[in-house]
Amino acid sequence: MKIGVLALQGAVAEHLRSLQLAGAEAISIKRTEQLEEIDGLVIPGGESTTIGKLMRKYGFIEAIQQFSEQGKPLFGTCAGLIVLSERIAGQDQPHLSLMDMTVSRNAFGRQRESFETDLDVVGIDEPIRAVFIRAPLIQEVGEQVQVLSTYQDEIVTARQGHLLACSFHPELTDDYRLHQYFADMVQEHIANQ
Numbered sequence: 001m002k003i004g005v006l007a008l009q010g011a012v013a014e015h016l017r018s019l020q021l022a023g024a025e026a027i028s029i030k031r032t033e034q035l036e037e038i039d040g041l042v043i044p045g046g047e048s049t050t051i052g053k054l055m056r057k058y059g060f061i062e063a064i065q066q067f068s069e070q071g072k073p074l075f076g077t078c079a080g081l082i083v084l085s086e087r088i089a090g091q092d093q094p095h096l097s098l099m100d101m102t103v104s105r106n107a108f109g110r111q112r113e114s115f116e117t118d119l120d121v122v123g124i125d126e127p128i129r130a131v132f133i134r135a136p137l138i139q140e141v142g143e144q145v146q147v148l149s150t151y152q153d154e155i156v157t158a159r160q161g162h163l164l165a166c167s168f169h170p171e172l173t174d175d176y177r178l179h180q181y182f183a184d185m186v187q188e189h190i191a192n193q
């Protein structure tokens with residue numbers, strides 16, 4: 001099982017490490033041709049407008065949409081969640097438009113721009129440690145989307161079939177269980193091919 005991390009901008013090295021801890025072979029993806037080598041892709045946190053513009057510049061929008069059409073799993077964290085979603089409240093920026101949800105950027109207010117908390121996540125036994133950095137929240141989800149966790153009644157983790165997204169940075173702690181959850185989705189996709 002080989003999982004890629006989109007390496008245009010943002011927290012790439014930490015995701016590679018967490019994926020390796022979860023038992024996957026992990027590589028950074030800088031060119032669209034590399035998508036053919038991998039079974040799943042992580043889109044990291046960073047700055048969603050920058051990531052979106054670089055994706056458009058290097059042909060990743062269509063390439064990742066085709067990757068997704070093959071049922072290959074995608075995991076967006078923080079800015080990656082924004083890029084995966086169909087609707088970004090009040091913003092017009094390049095994105096993939098894959099998950100049926102509306103997101104709001106930088107949604108946790110000034111004094112809470114960055115914070116850590118323990119979160120219950122559906123499908124993971126004990127709460128996970130979550131680091132939020134100028135995080136987005138999911139305002140509204142379509143019928144196909146399953147909510148996996150909330151923080152103060154706001155949706156912060158969601159799944160739509162082979163697509164997974166969270167508002168926080170799971171790669172910044174030693175707790176790699178959400179990467180394990182994603183690696184299991186990738187494993188399942190490979191088994192069902």
Ligand code: GLN
Pocket residue numbers: 044045046047048049077078079080082105106133134135136
């Ligand atoms: N605030 C950033 C954005 O809107 C996301 C922050 C992050 O990825 N840590 O793109």
